[in-house]
Amino acid sequence: MSKAIAIRRTRRVIPGFGVTLGVTVLWLSLIVLIPLAAIFLKTAELSIGQFFAIVTSRRVLHALQLSFGLSFAAAAVNLVFGMLVVWALVRYRFPGRRILDAMVDIPFALPTAVAGIALTNLYAGSGWIGRHLEPLGIKVAFTPLGIFVALVFIGLPFVVRTVQPVLEDLEKELEEAAASLGASRWTIFCRVVLPSIFPALLTGFALALARAVGEYGSVIFIAGNLPNVSEIAPLLIVIRLQEFRYADATAIAVVMLVAAFLLLFVINALQRWSEARTGRRL
Amino acid sequence: MTLLPYSEYVPHDEGWIAMAPARPKARKLDVRADPPAVKWAIIALTFAFLGLFIVLPLINVFAQAFSKGLEVYVAALHDDDALAAIKLTLLVAVVAVVANGVFGLIAAWAIAKFDFRGKNVLITLIDLPFSVSPVVAGLVFVLLFGLQGLFGSWLAAQDIKIIFAVPGIVLATIFVTFPFIVRELIPLMQEQGTEEEEAALSLGASGLTTFFRVTLPNVKWALLYGVLICNARAMGEFGAVSVVSGHVRGVTNTMPLHIEALYEGYQAAPAFAVASLLALLALVTLVAKTALEKRTGKG
Numbered sequence: 001m002s003k004a005i006a007i008r009r010t011r012r013v014i015p016g017f018g019v020t021l022g023v024t025v026l027w028l029s030l031i032v033l034i035p036l037a038a039i040f041l042k043t044a045e046l047s048i049g050q051f052f053a054i055v056t057s058r059r060v061l062h063a064l065q066l067s068f069g070l071s072f073a074a075a076a077v078n079l080v081f082g083m084l085v086v087w088a089l090v091r092y093r094f095p096g097r098r099i100l101d102a103m104v105d106i107p108f109a110l111p112t113a114v115a116g117i118a119l120t121n122l123y124a125g126s127g128w129i130g131r132h133l134e135p136l137g138i139k140v141a142f143t144p145l146g147i148f149v150a151l152v153f154i155g156l157p158f159v160v161r162t163v164q165p166v167l168e169d170l171e172k173e174l175e176e177a178a179a180s181l182g183a184s185r186w187t188i189f190c191r192v193v194l195p196s197i198f199p200a201l202l203t204g205f206a207l208a209l210a211r212a213v214g215e216y217g218s219v220i221f222i223a224g225n226l227p228n229v230s231e232i233a234p235l236l237i238v239i240r241l242q243e244f245r246y247a248d249a250t251a252i253a254v255v256m257l258v259a260a261f262l263l264l265f266v267i268n269a270l271q272r273w274s275e276a277r278t279g280r281r282l
Numbered sequence: 283m284t285l286l287p288y289s290e291y292v293p294h295d296e297g298w299i300a301m302a303p304a305r306p307k308a309r310k311l312d313v314r315a316d317p318p319a320v321k322w323a324i325i326a327l328t329f330a331f332l333g334l335f336i337v338l339p340l341i342n343v344f345a346q347a348f349s350k351g352l353e354v355y356v357a358a359l360h361d362d363d364a365l366a367a368i369k370l371t372l373l374v375a376v377v378a379v380v381a382n383g384v385f386g387l388i389a390a391w392a393i394a395k396f397d398f399r400g401k402n403v404l405i406t407l408i409d410l411p412f413s414v415s416p417v418v419a420g421l422v423f424v425l426l427f428g429l430q431g432l433f434g435s436w437l438a439a440q441d442i443k444i445i446f447a448v449p450g451i452v453l454a455t456i457f458v459t460f461p462f463i464v465r466e467l468i469p470l471m472q473e474q475g476t477e478e479e480e481a482a483l484s485l486g487a488s489g490l491t492t493f494f495r496v497t498l499p500n501v502k503w504a505l506l507y508g509v510l511i512c513n514a515r516a517m518g519e520f521g522a523v524s525v526v527s528g529h530v531r532g533v534t535n536t537m538p539l540h541i542e543a544l545y546e547g548y549q550a551a552p553a554f555a556v557a558s559l560l561a562l563l564a565l566v567t568l569v570a571k572t573a574l575e576k577r578t579g580k581g
Contacts, residue, residue: 122342175313
C-alpha cells in the first residue's frame, strides 16, 4: 500500500519521464533496432529454399560447424581452468595474487587485433611457443588449433568474473556445518560448494561461448583462413560481402543472430536461476 | 529483474553497495583449508594458465615492437598513415563516448527513476549489441547505407558517403559500444532512488538543475567507469569497423585496421609498434579501472 503511494508520488514529482523515455526509445531504434531489422528485411528477399541452400552449402556449413564447435571447446576449457583460477584467487593468499586478478581482464581490454597478431606471432613456427611445438609435430598457427587458442584467450575472463563474486559470498557456515557432520573436503566441494556456484559457472560458460561464436579480430590472423578447413563463420560473412554477395552474407548473419539471441535467452534464464539459488544478482 | 552492473559484459559485483566488511582472519583450524599439495598445485596451474594465455602474449607485443630497434619503433609511429590512424581512432572514440554517455544518462534517468511497463524488455534491447557479432554489426550498416543498401541510392544521389567512410566507422563503433555506459549507470541510479532529487525539487530547483547538481555528482564515478571501458572498446574495435571502413590507408583506417594492414604487408615490427600503443591503452584502462573499483567499493 505505502509502496504504491510512493510510486505514484514519485511519478508526479520527478520530471522528464516522457522526454527521456522518448529519446531513449528513439535513439535505441535508430542505432540498434532498425539496423538489426534490416538484416531480417534483406533475408526476406530470399525464398525459404534459397535461404536453406545458402546456409547448408558445404562451405557455410563447415564454417558454422567450426565456429560453434571450437567455441564450445574453448568455453569448456575456460570452464575448467576458470574454476581453478577463481578458486586460487578467492580461497588462497599468495604473492602476485592481486596482479593476476587484474590480469584476468586483459582479454576484455586488449583490442582483438592486437591479441590476434600477438598470438599468431607466439605460435608461428619461429615464435616463442611455436618453435617448441613444431619439432613435436604440433602446428598451432594457421590451423583450427590456432583458432581454438584465440577463442580460449578471449573467453577467459567470463567464467572467472561470473563465478568470483558468488564464491566470495559463499557462507562459511555451510562448509563448517558439512565438515562438522564429517564430510571430507572433496565431498564438501562436490555437495556444498559446487551446487552453489553451478548456475554462475554455466552462465560464465554461456557468455564465453556467445563471445567466441561471434569473435573475428583475434581469430583471423591465427586461423590461416582456408575454406572448409580453418574458415570461421564471421570471416565467411566478410568474404561474401567483399564479393558483393549480400544475400549470402546476410543469410549466414541471420543464423548467427538467431544463435546469439538463443544464447542470450539461455543466459538470462541462467541468471534468474542463479539469483533464485543464491539470492544474489549476477 | 536481472539488472546487471556490466563491466565489459560480465557483472562482477554486488552492485554499488558500500564495501563489505573485511572477512575475519582465518582461524588455525579452518574448514576451508585445502591440503597444501592441492593448494600449491592449483596456484601453480593458475600461474601457468594465465601466464601462457595472458602474460606471454602481452609481453610479446612489446618485445616484437622493439625487435627491430628503437628507430623502427619511432619511425612506425611517426609514419603519416599511422598518425592519421591514431587521429581517426581518437575522433571515433570521442564521438562514441560522448554519444553513448549522453544516451546513457538519459536512458538511465528514464529506466532508474521511473516505473513503467516493458522496462525489462527495454533493458534487454539495450543489451542486444553485446550478443551480436562485430562482423554482423558492421554488416547491418552496409545493408542500410551501402550502395546496394536500403538507403544506398538515395544517399548516392545526395552525394553522402557513410559506408567506406568515417560516418560508417562512427556508427558501427557506437553500435558496438552501445550498452557499456548505460549499464554502469542504471544499477547505481536505481540504488540511489529518488529522494535526493525530490528534496532538491521541493526546494524549488528545476528539473535540469536537479539533474546537474544532484544526480550527476552522485553517479560521476560510475559514469567515468563506463566511459573508461567504452573508450577502450571503441579504440580497439576491429570486426565491425573492418566491414564498414573500406581500408583506405591514411583515410579510413583506424589503429586496429592500420595494424592489420601492416601485419598483412609483412611489416611485423611496425605493426607491433602501433599495437603496443593500444596494449598500453589497455593496461592504463585496467589500472584506472582497478583504482575506480576501489573508490566505489566495487570489485
